[in-house]
């Protein structure tokens with residue numbers, strides 16, 4: 001069946017009417033991939049599934065919120081939208097605004113945007129403005145501008161973004177035929193996505209579509225971990241630029257998701273994120289961007305600390321965990337190249353090439 005986008009797929013749960021003109025790029029319905037190798041490597045009891053959100057049209061889960069936010073902005077008569085972004089929101093906003101035929105302006109922290117994301121916002125025709133400041137400062141500025149001008153704010157403080165993003169939870173439950181996973185691990189930046197997933201799981205549970213709700217496990221980068229520390233971080237640092245956020249807009253709802261689910265929000269170091277990022281690519285064939293790997297990094301950390309040892313799975317002999325891989329690895333090729341083994345250059349000569357491959361060691 002053709003993918004008509006997540007608003008059409010989950011229309012009963014979305015704030016649209018029969019007259020709403022849907023702005024869609026056929027987002028959503030992303031694959032849920034079993035991670036056999038990772039599961040085995042991390043904990044014998046775990047059954048890990050990867051929700052590969054990098055396969056959305058602009059390469060990140062932001063498209064789930066953006067189809068809804070741009071649809072509503074158009075419905076409400078806006079001719080322009082604006083956002084602050086660590087990169088993926090701007091890429092998504094630019095694409096959906098282009099599709100809707102409205103204007104888009106994005107504010108990004110200077111020099112901190114992965115190249116793929118910047119190129120997307122530019123080629124889709126957004127007005128891209130780099131500010132000398134971080135994401136949190138950019139968001140404060142955009143909120144002020146949108147308050148005083150006829151421009152729709154499409155950051156995740158826009159409640160329609162959350163409505164669209166909650167569809168990720170519906171898809172997971174539908175893929176598992178009416179059961180939610182035991183746990184869900186995911187990155188936490190501005191904290192909209194963890195809030196949205198919890199809303200989705202809760203709505204589906206209330207509607208009788210899901211037997212249960214998962215325990216939510218959120219992970220911030222250690223240099224940008226305001227929720228873990230309990231206070232805003234003035235100068236957030238991490239190579240996982242998508243979660244380089246010091247004062248999350250959805251702080252309260254993320255804590256509610258954590259507490260109502262009996263979960264936790266913890267932090268992982270850049271080294272732990274990088275190791276998980278490499279492992280996903282090298283042992284599962286799944287390439288996500290650095291921030292996306294923080295959920296897997298968190299699972300490795302928790303597992304090593306014995307977190308899963310006394311947990312009993314609800315539905316089988318395995319503890320089922322979904323990891324939300326929020327963005328595609330191609331967004332940030334620089335991080336991939338910096339995290340992998342260097343290429344080698346040799347003469348175009350069979351013996352030398354075999355020597356460089358180390359073939360004897362490989363086939364022996």
Ligand SMILES: *Cc1c(COP(=O)(O)O)cnc(C)c1O
Pocket residue numbers: 060061062088089156187188189190191192193194242243289291292326327328
């Ligand atoms: C936006 C983003 C996040 C963080 O999501 P929040 O809703 O801000 O917590 C994580 N990973 C990627 C790839 C993102 O684009």
